[in-house]
Amino acid sequence: MEEKLLDFIRDEFLEDPELEIDADTRLISAGIIDSFSLVSLQSYIEREFGKRIPAPRITAESFDTVRQMVQIIQQF
Amino acid sequence: MRLFKQLLLFLFVMLVLGLASIAIRAWINKEKAALTICPPDTKTLILGDSHARTALNPEFIRASFSSAQKAEELEYSYYKLKQALNTTNSLENIILTVSYFNFSSPVDNEAEMMKRYHRIIDESLYQDKAAYKEYSAAIRFRHLIDHKLPDYLPFGLLNSIIETWAEPMFVGGYELRSGSTIGQRRALDGAIQRHYYHGNSLRPISPLRTAYFNKIVKLCQQKKVRLWVINTPLHLDYRAELPPQTVSHYQKIMTQGEQELILPNGQEPQEKDQADFIYLDYSYLYLPDAYFFDYDHLNSEGASFFSQIIDRLVNRN
Amino acid sequence: MISFEFFGILSISLILYWLLPAQRYRNLLLTASSLLFIWLLDHQSLIVVLALTLFSYGMGQIIYRQKRSGWAHALGIVGVLSSLIFFKYLGFLAGITDSLYTFLEALPRFSVHHLLLPLGISYIVLKHISYLTDIKWKLVKPGNFLDFLLYSSLFTIFLAGPIERFERLSPQLKSPRIPFKRSDLELGSQRIALGLFKKLVIADWIGFFIADIWRNPDQYHPGLAVLALFGYAIQIYFDFAGYSDIAIGSSRLFGLKVMGNFQRPYLAPNISQFWRRWHISLSDFIRDYIFFPLSRLSSSKLWLLGFVPVIAMALCGIWHGAESRYLLWGIWHGLGLTVYQLFQQFKRRRIKRKGQRLNASLAVLAWPVTFMFVSLGWLSFRAFGLPVARHIFFSAEGLLAILLSFLLLIFIGRAISAFQSRISAKVRWRPAFTLYLLLICLICYSAMNTEFIYAAF
Numbered sequence: 001m002e003e004k005l006l007d008f009i010r011d012e013f014l015e016d017p018e019l020e021i022d023a024d025t026r027l028i029s030a031g032i033i034d035s036f037s038l039v040s041l042q043s044y045i046e047r048e049f050g051k052r053i054p055a056p057r058i059t060a061e062s063f064d065t066v067r068q069m070v071q072i073i074q075q076f
Numbered sequence: 077m078r079l080f081k082q083l084l085l086f087l088f089v090m091l092v093l094g095l096a097s098i099a100i101r102a103w104i105n106k107e108k109a110a111l112t113i114c115p116p117d118t119k120t121l122i123l124g125d126s127h128a129r130t131a132l133n134p135e136f137i138r139a140s141f142s143s144a145q146k147a148e149e150l151e152y153s154y155y156k157l158k159q160a161l162n163t164t165n166s167l168e169n170i171i172l173t174v175s176y177f178n179f180s181s182p183v184d185n186e187a188e189m190m191k192r193y194h195r196i197i198d199e200s201l202y203q204d205k206a207a208y209k210e211y212s213a214a215i216r217f218r219h220l221i222d223h224k225l226p227d228y229l230p231f232g233l234l235n236s237i238i239e240t241w242a243e244p245m246f247v248g249g250y251e252l253r254s255g256s257t258i259g260q261r262r263a264l265d266g267a268i269q270r271h272y273y274h275g276n277s278l279r280p281i282s283p284l285r286t287a288y289f290n291k292i293v294k295l296c297q298q299k300k301v302r303l304w305v306i307n308t309p310l311h312l313d314y315r316a317e318l319p320p321q322t323v324s325h326y327q328k329i330m331t332q333g334e335q336e337l338i339l340p341n342g343q344e345p346q347e348k349d350q351a352d353f354i355y356l357d358y359s360y361l362y363l364p365d366a367y368f369f370d371y372d373h374l375n376s377e378g379a380s381f382f383s384q385i386i387d388r389l390v391n392r393n
Numbered sequence: 394m395i396s397f398e399f400f401g402i403l404s405i406s407l408i409l410y411w412l413l414p415a416q417r418y419r420n421l422l423l424t425a426s427s428l429l430f431i432w433l434l435d436h437q438s439l440i441v442v443l444a445l446t447l448f449s450y451g452m453g454q455i456i457y458r459q460k461r462s463g464w465a466h467a468l469g470i471v472g473v474l475s476s477l478i479f480f481k482y483l484g485f486l487a488g489i490t491d492s493l494y495t496f497l498e499a500l501p502r503f504s505v506h507h508l509l510l511p512l513g514i515s516y517i518v519l520k521h522i523s524y525l526t527d528i529k530w531k532l533v534k535p536g537n538f539l540d541f542l543l544y545s546s547l548f549t550i551f552l553a554g555p556i557e558r559f560e561r562l563s564p565q566l567k568s569p570r571i572p573f574k575r576s577d578l579e580l581g582s583q584r585i586a587l588g589l590f591k592k593l594v595i596a597d598w599i600g601f602f603i604a605d606i607w608r609n610p611d612q613y614h615p616g617l618a619v620l621a622l623f624g625y626a627i628q629i630y631f632d633f634a635g636y637s638d639i640a641i642g643s644s645r646l647f648g649l650k651v652m653g654n655f656q657r658p659y660l661a662p663n664i665s666q667f668w669r670r671w672h673i674s675l676s677d678f679i680r681d682y683i684f685f686p687l688s689r690l691s692s693s694k695l696w697l698l699g700f701v702p703v704i705a706m707a708l709c710g711i712w713h714g715a716e717s718r719y720l721l722w723g724i725w726h727g728l729g730l731t732v733y734q735l736f737q738q739f740k741r742r743r744i745k746r747k748g749q750r751l752n753a754s755l756a757v758l759a760w761p762v763t764f765m766f767v768s769l770g771w772l773s774f775r776a777f778g779l780p781v782a783r784h785i786f787f788s789a790e791g792l793l794a795i796l797l798s799f800l801l802l803i804f805i806g807r808a809i810s811a812f813q814s815r816i817s818a819k820v821r822w823r824p825a826f827t828l829y830l831l832l833i834c835l836i837c838y839s840a841m842n843t844e845f846i847y848a849a850f
Binding site for chain 1: 741
């Protein structure tokens with residue numbers, strides 16, 4: 001699951017193709033993905049994994065790294 | 077030991093502030109007493125609210141100065157007059173415009189008004205307001221800040237300093253209005269509503285305002301200046317909407333004086349020896365629509381016309 | 394909010410609160426104090442608060458227990474929103490139908506008695522919407538009625554926010570006993586003193602100096618009008634941030650941690666960041682309950698990038714008041730967000746296709762553009778802003794002043810980023826600072842203080 005998310009993020013949101021991201025890179029708090037991008041991330045997660053994550057969970061506190069994302073997805 | 081030092085420092089700071097506060101407030105009071113309302117050689121002082129502001133142009137009245145301020149009520153005019161009489165010796169005539177709604181009880185905005193005039197009003201106004209039950213929480217707060225706090229308390233000190241330095245907000249003056257908005261019925265309804273009604277009910281008469289009018293009359297008698305009370309011109313559509321109760325109370329007060337003068341064309345007023353004040357009712361004066369800015373205010377043409385009439389009366393010597 | 398009632402109730406309930414042994418009783422005390430506070434300010438508001446709380450709690454229970462809770466949720470939202478619309482917007486809507494009447498003569502004419510806006514209604518309605526929606530999304534359990542009543546009415550955040558979520562407050566209220574910590578008292582009073590300073594000393598005095606320029610802009614040089622514009626931008630920030638600080642600090646005195654509302658918003662490098670830092674509780678609400686749900690309705694680019702931000706921000710504007718200037722302000726920011734997103738996409742595409750990045754020196758324009766954009770937005774927001782806008786933009790000197798100030802902002806922007814790296818060590822706060830700060834507030838208290846700008850919401 002982590003790999004799929006990382007690929008999606010790399011393809012869709014990264015400005016800098018040289019930037020390395022992994023499961024522990026802070027994405028929201030570093031400004032790599034913003035609210036608009038999070039919307040498409042939310043739709044992607046729903047399409048790929050069948051889980052709808054409510055917006056209050058998609059924040060810099062709980063959804064910052066891919067690892068955290070996976071945790072949340074598994075809760076729903 | 078450290079805590080003790082900090083405490084000592086704090087007490088020292090408080091002491092310095094307290095002394096500075098006392099000194100600054102003494103200075104402020106001195107300035108307050110010396111505050112002039114009008115220039116030194118003024119013979120005629122124009123007081124009142126927006127009616128005076130728009131209808132009386134000092135350019136057409138010899139040796140006059142206008143201190144009319146928007147929405148100024150009688151109790152504040154009283155204090156302004158008192159201050160002016162204390163600091164200007166050349167005054168001979170006081171022109172005060174009083175319209176039909178000036179005796180009605182306040183609706184709101186009282187605390188705002190007190191903010192504007194608080195430098196020249198004194199404790200007796202607060203006591204009167206309490207006595208006449210026009211004493212709200214906001215007024216109580218103003219009373220507290222302005223008169224009940226000890227001098228050594230530096231509460232609001234910066235504000236008091238800046239106020240004393242700066243131009244007072246309440247001095248006022250002539251306001252030139254051009255054009256005419258006669259024809260906008262909605263504005264007329266709005267004005268009548270604002271002036272005479274509170275929601276659906278008539279604004280009751282304010283005994284406090286009646287009392288302060290009498291105080292103005294007595295003050296002028298005492299200081300031996302002539303008081304001219306003027307009811308400024310009103311458009312006939314506005315007059316048609318006047319509530320009869322308010323009008324009759326007004327007329328009762330105005331005719332209590334020894335003299336009641338309504339000026340027909342060309343007649344000169346007679347001055348009796350014991351006149352309390354001279355009452356001039358121009359609310360029925362027919363003026364063309366083009367002289368009115370709105371239904372109860374004149375524009376600049378109306379003002380120059382009207383001011384010349386007043387000038388002939390007041391300065392006929 | 395800076396009133397005898399507030400600080401009076403705060404002091405008395407604070408002493409009683411820490412004397413009580415269990416959180417249960419403390420919550421009761423806080424609830425009683427809060428209801429008393431509301432009652433003291435306006436009797437009608439208390440009735441509205443109680444009615445709304447009963448309604449929302451009931452709906453919350455239904456949503457929680459039903460499998461298919463869509464209808465209950467919708468009903469709940471419609472219910473609370475109707476009360477807001479009824480009190481706040483009916484006059485506005487009546488005005489619109491009134492003017493339409495002169496054209497159509499077919500619409501029924503009705504006069505709306507001037508209803509006094511219940512205090513805090515805009516805040517409580519948003520809190521309840523978040524409560525009901527969080528229950529539906531299974532993020533929070535409804536909790537017991539008393540906790541919810543406290544959440545709805547907590548006097549420290551009742552008048553001016555922050556718009557806290559039940560999910561964050563409830564666990565604190567449910568704990569058996571919040572331990573007494575001296576740091577809570579220190580941090581709380583520190584925050585309150587800071588808030589008072591921001592509002593009474595900075596905001597009110599800036600307001601005093603620029604007030605006349607806003608009242609009579611034509612009597613001043615357009616350059617001064619531009620200064621007054623920036624002055625207002627600073628004033629409104631310190632005004633509202635000050636109130637938020639007082640709210641957060643007062644809550645902290647009771648050991649309750651409430652979310653922050655401002656995070657150096659004017660230092661934001663772009664408009665998207667700005668909205669993560671300005672009135673955070675409100676923008677988080679818009680994000681979670683309007684922006685995200687709206688975005689799901691369609692995947693068309695036009696909808697996502699064009700309509701959604703504008704609609705969401707327009708609603709944000711309208712929440713502030715039933716006037717077109719607020720709506721315009723909201724749309725302004727919505728369009729700004731749209732343009733920013735398009736710009737971001739343009740950058741990404743450029744890198745993908747041409748492998749080219751935008752000229753790095755253009756980055757220095759980011760902050761000035763953002764700050765200028767937000768400041769210009771205030772021209773719409775502030776009452777009587779139109780004459781000032783006209784005075785600035787319809788004159789050569791005004792336009793020149795704008796240009797010059799923009800260049801100045803570029804310079805300031807670089808200075809700020811240079812300084813930020815230096816001021817890394819934070820000042821260590823001493824308790825004495827709080828006292829001295831309060832003293833300064835005392836001296837600078839202005840009898841002519843402008844009313845709290847966000848109060849009538």
